[in-house]
Amino acid sequence: MINKLVYNHAMINQFSFDLLAVDGKARAAVFNTPHGSIKTPVFAPVGTQATVKGLTPEQLISLNSQMLLANTYHLYLRPGDELIADLGGLHNFMNWQKPILTDSGGFQVFSLGEINKITDESVTFQSHIDGSYHTFTPEKSISIQENLGADIIMCFDECPNPYDRAYNEAAMNRTHQWASRCKDAKTRHDQALFGIVQGGIFTDLRIQSAKHISGLDFPGNAIGGLSVGEKKFEMLEILDIVPDYLPADKPRYLMGVGTPLDIVQGVARGIDIFDCVNPTRLARHKTAITRTGRLNITNKIYEKDPAPLIIDCSCYACQNYSRAYIRHLVRANELLGPILLSIHNLHVLIELSETIREEILKGSFHSFLKDFLTKSEENGVPK
C-alpha cells in the first residue's frame, strides 16, 4: 500500500505545473510530463493521423515544437489504437519523443462521423472513411487513449452547436457525467487526464461547467466548444470569464483555437496551451500567415518577387527561398510548396508563443498586447 502511494506520488510529480510569472491574467509556466517539460504559453502543431502533414519530426524539432496533438477518432479508425499499442505507442510509432496530447474523439465523432445515436451511456456513429458503425463511451475513449499512450489525454465530451441553449445544457450535464466516468476508467499513471468545460456561448452554463470540472480535480483543464461557429466576440466573452473559475495552479488548454490573434487574446485571459490545424491547413491552401495578416502566395504580384514570404522572418523557408520560388512550387502542385508554407506558418505561431512568454517573464506583456491589437486592427484582422 505504501509502495503504491509512493509510486502514485512520483507519477503525479511527473505532471507538476510550475508557475513562473503572472502578468495580468497572462501566465508563464513550465508543465512537466514524462516526455519532457513544456514551456507555456505553448502552441501545439496538430498531427491528426500521427503525422503533422508533410513534416518530419526533425523539421518540427527545428521549429522548436514542444508538443504535438494527435486525434483519437482518426487513429482509432485507422490504423487502430491496438496496433499502435503493439508498436510501442504513439511516441514510438510516429518517432516523436516529446510530449503528445490526444483529444478524446468527442469533437470528431460529432463533427466528422455520421451520428447514429446519442445516449447518456454512449455515442454510436458511422466512420467517415467507410461508413462502418462504432460506439464510443467515456470508458472506450480512455481505453483508446491509453493504447495510444499520449502524455496528456482528454475527457470524452459532447460538443454541440454553440447557440442551442437547451441542447448545450443537456450536453454539458452529459459531459460532466462522462468526465467522472473517464476519471474512474483511467488506469495508467503516466498520463495526465484533463477535464473539459462546455456550455456553448452561455456564460452561466460555462461558469457552472467550469466550477463542476474544477471540482473533479484534474491535473489540467480545457475549454472546449469554442471556434466552432460562434462569433469572435462571443468566444472572447467566454474567455473573459471561464479561466477565473479554473484552478490557477493547473494548466489551462483552449482546444482547437490558434490564430496569432487568438493566441495573444487567449494568453491575455489566462490560457496556457493552444492547438490548431490552421497553420498547416492554410499552407495546403497556398496561404502564408504573419502575426497580423495573411499572404496568398499564388497572387500574381509575387511572380518574380525575390523577397522571402515575410521580410525578417527567421524560419527555414524565409531564410532560403523566394516568394517567386514558393509561388512556382504551389502553382506546379509540388509537395515542397505546402511543406515550406507549413514550416513558415508553424514558425510564426511557435515564435509568437515564445515572444509572449518572454514578455510575460519581463512583465511587459500588457504593452505587447496593446501593440499587437493595434497592428491587427490596422491590418483589418477580424477581432
Next chain:
Amino acid sequence: MINKLVYNHAMINQFSFDLLAVDGKARAAVFNTPHGSIKTPVFAPVGTQATVKGLTPEQLISLNSQMLLANTYHLYLRPGDELIADLGGLHNFMNWQKPILTDSGGFQVFSLGEINKITDESVTFQSHIDGSYHTFTPEKSISIQENLGADIIMCFDECPNPYDRAYNEAAMNRTHQWASRCKDAKTRHDQALFGIVQGGIFTDLRIQSAKHISGLDFPGNAIGGLSVGEKKFEMLEILDIVPDYLPADKPRYLMGVGTPLDIVQGVARGIDIFDCVNPTRLARHKTAITRTGRLNITNKIYEKDPAPLIIDCSCYACQNYSRAYIRHLVRANELLGPILLSIHNLHVLIELSETIREEILKGSFHSFLKDFLTKSEENGVPK
C-alpha cells in the same frame, strides 16, 4: 587574345575528369564542375520542376546526393527560364549549391508536348499545361539552359520510337546537325555541354552516332533514347557497344536510366552518370525498392510489421520508422508516406553507386557484379 585563352583554359579545367581506376570497363572517376566535384559512378535524383518531389535540399544532402537533374521543357513552360535567370539561376532559385544537370527539353517535347511540326530547323509543339504553341530550336534550347545556369547542359536531340529504322536514321542525322548548332550557340564558359548519341536499337546507327558525336569533342557524352520502350536485352546490346566509341577521358552519361540493375549493368559497360525518376515516382506509387527487388508497402502483410522497410538499411526512413507506420501513412494519404519512401528509394540508388565505386577502386567490381546478377536473378528481377 592571350587573356581569353587563359580564361577559357581555366574554365575548361573547371570540368576536368580525373579517372582514378578502371575495372574491366567500369570506371571510378572525379568530374569537377563549378559547383563542386562529382565522384562517379553517380546517380542523380530528378528535380523536374526545380524540386525533387517532397524533399528539401538538406534532406537530399543528407542522402549524399552529389548532383540533381532538372528539366528544361518544364522550367521553360513554368515558371519560365528568364524568371529563373532574374532570380539568380537555378542553383539560387531552388537553394541547391551542388552541381545541376539540365536536359535539353528534346525528350519531353517529343514525349509530353503535342508535336505540331518537326523540321531540320525547329520543333513546334503544344504545352502539356495549357495547349499554348512553342518552338524549340537547338539555339533556343541552349539559350534556355544558359538562363537556367546548370553546370552540365545537353544538346537538343530527337528521340524517336526506337524500332523505326528509317525514322531513327533521320532523327540521328538531325540530332547530329543540332549538336553542332548547340555547340556554336553556346556562350557561357561555366557550363559543360554534353553531346547525345541516338540511333534507336540499331547498333550500326549507334556506332555511327557515337563516332560523330565523339568527333565534336564535347567535354562529356550521353547516350539518349534508351529505356523508352525497348527490351532490356536490346538496351544492353547497345550499351555493350556504344561506350567503346566514346572517349575514355570524358564522362559518359546514360540518360533516364536508373534501376539498381540498370546502374550495375551500365557501370559494367563504362557508364559514369545515371538519372531516373523511378525512385521518387515509385515512392508516390507506394513502393519501396531494394537493390534486387521491390516491396509494395500497402500489402496487408505489413499491417502490423515493426520492421523497417528493409532490414539493415541505414537510411533515415529505415532507421526511424516501421513498415506498419509507413503503410498507415500511405493508406491515410499522408504526405510523409511518399516522402519517407522517396528518402529510402534514393538512398538505395545513391548508396549502391557508392558501393560500386568502392568495388571499382578496390578492383573487386567483377565479383560484386557476379553476386549482384545472381541475387537479381534469384529475386526474379527482369534482366
